[in-house]
Amino acid sequence: MKTLVLAGLFSLGTLLFLGCSEAENAIDCNQICERYETCFDADYDTGACQERCRDDANAESEEDNRTAQCATCIDDKSCTAATFNCASECAGIVP
Numbered sequence: 001m002k003t004l005v006l007a008g009l010f011s012l013g014t015l016l017f018l019g020c021s022e023a024e025n026a027i028d029c030n031q032i033c034e035r036y037e038t039c040f041d042a043d044y045d046t047g048a049c050q051e052r053c054r055d056d057a058n059a060e061s062e063e064d065n066r067t068a069q070c071a072t073c074i075d076d077k078s079c080t081a082a083t084f085n086c087a088s089e090c091a092g093i094v095p
Contacts (some may be wrong), residue, residue, distance in 0.1 A: 028071035029053035036094040039079035053093055067093060 033049035057067035070093050071084035082090075 005051045031071050032093055037072055
C-alpha cells in the first residue's frame with residue numbers, strides 16, 4: 001500500500017511539473033505573439049503564431065528555452081527597443 005501511494009504521488013508530481021511548463025509556455029507565447037501584432041502587424045494571425053510557438057517551446061530543453069528568454073527580454077521594452085535588443089532571443093519565434 002505504501003508503495004502504491006508513493007507511486008501515485010510521484011506520478012502526480014510529474015504531471016504537475018509537465019503541466020506547469022506547458023502553461024508557462026502558453027503564457028509566454030501569448031505575450032510574444034500579441035506583442036508582435038501590436039507593434040508590427042495588426043492583421044497578424046496570433047492564433048497560428050501561438051500554436052506554432054507552443055509546439056516549439058514544448059520541444060525545447062530547459063537550457064535552450066528561447067521562448068522564455070524572448071518573453072523576458074521584450075517584457076519591459078517599447079516596440080522599438082524590443083526590436084533592436086531582443087532580435088537574437090526572439091528570432092524564429094515571430095517573423
